Amino acid sequence: MTADKPLRADAQRNREALLAKAREIFDAGDFDLRFDEFARLAGVGVGTLYRHFPTREALAEAVYQGEIATLCGRARQLQATLPAEEALATFLRGMIGHMDAHQGLARTLATLMATRSEALAEGSQTLERTVTHLMAAAVRDGTVRGDVGAGAVMMALHGIGAARHRPDWRAEADGVITLMLDGLRRTSSGDHQGQRAQKNFGEEK
Amino acid sequence: MTADKPLRADAQRNREALLAKAREIFDAGDFDLRFDEFARLAGVGVGTLYRHFPTREALAEAVYQGEIATLCGRARQLQATLPAEEALATFLRGMIGHMDAHQGLARTLATLMATRSEALAEGSQTLERTVTHLMAAAVRDGTVRGDVGAGAVMMALHGIGAARHRPDWRAEADGVITLMLDGLRRTSSGDHQGQRAQKNFGEEK
DNA sequence: TGACAAACGGAAACTATCTCCATATTCTGT
């Protein structure tokens, strides 16, 4: 459905500049910035902005999709370089770190896409597929139980995201992940290695 | 907190008309209706609308507070006419029914109040107090265990609200309530003391 | 390099928001 269109070089460049600026601004929570002002900040004319993203929602959607793509890419990379179980753990912890580092972005996107939630649902599905892959690999390894689906993990992640307002959010979120990972681990013997290590994606500024 | 201001009769009337219309329109999901058009629909001038509710958010906030007040009133009424445990059960089931019947309203309010979430937090606190009362009465009756706070119930409700997109939402939500009520009911063997589980997730059957 | 299509920018047209005040309604004291 994401039809590939040959995009002219300058168009591509502008598009990327707009997305980058949007990400930055959304992250700062200024989602109601004037549209023409936004174009100016991104260094393009309003016309260009409108050609690429006809509405505020379209812009949000594009940023969101980029976000999902980044996450999925990260997962693929982890899966290629780490043992399955570790890849899953690192990915989930990384998700929390990502949510933590980009609170404003998440809130802004959620607000802007509240109406057009089709794209949101689609992204969430994409993410679920990725988690499914990570888990399936770990199950194949025999390190993770096979009787719990990715849906459960998704619900937990969703719940974590929805509870952002809680004062001790980060710690609680990490707690949920720890519980889940422990619960998922196939326990042939009680080997509880220190799972506290905070493996972020190493992207945060 | 709710300072009583003597409001002139016509002002009161207009205010109520605006709120009623807002509730109706929000419920239908049209939260981006033009402001002047909205005034016309409610049968008042724009000036009047602006005097009562300076911003869209203020309007949403007022509707939200009304909603909370309705809910709390219902709880008080149940508490006065039913045995404590039954009052609690009826209230919780009623909440689900309410959420179900007014999906659009909930979504709209959530969207509009994403920024000004102070009122949201306050309303949620008010609701939590109400649930606390219901539970406390049931605990005094000896029908409900005393070692689990209202916070747990609130989290579950919150989780239910956040999962509205799930295809089988209503059934699953009812399931969660059933589980909770069963879990809350004091068993013949007595309370489970010193329980530590505060992270609940993946509550689906 | 020239020809053509694709993309650009930003002025201008358009649309929505909000303010202001002359007029209308309600309230209060006698």
Place this chain on the structure above:
DNA sequence: ACAGAATATGGAGATAGTTTCCGTTTGTCA
């Protein structure tokens, strides 16, 4: 019951934000 004070109203017009349109520029391909 009524006059005067206080409060509220509506909507025209000012302000602010959005979107289109098109002459110009830039990139692509032969």
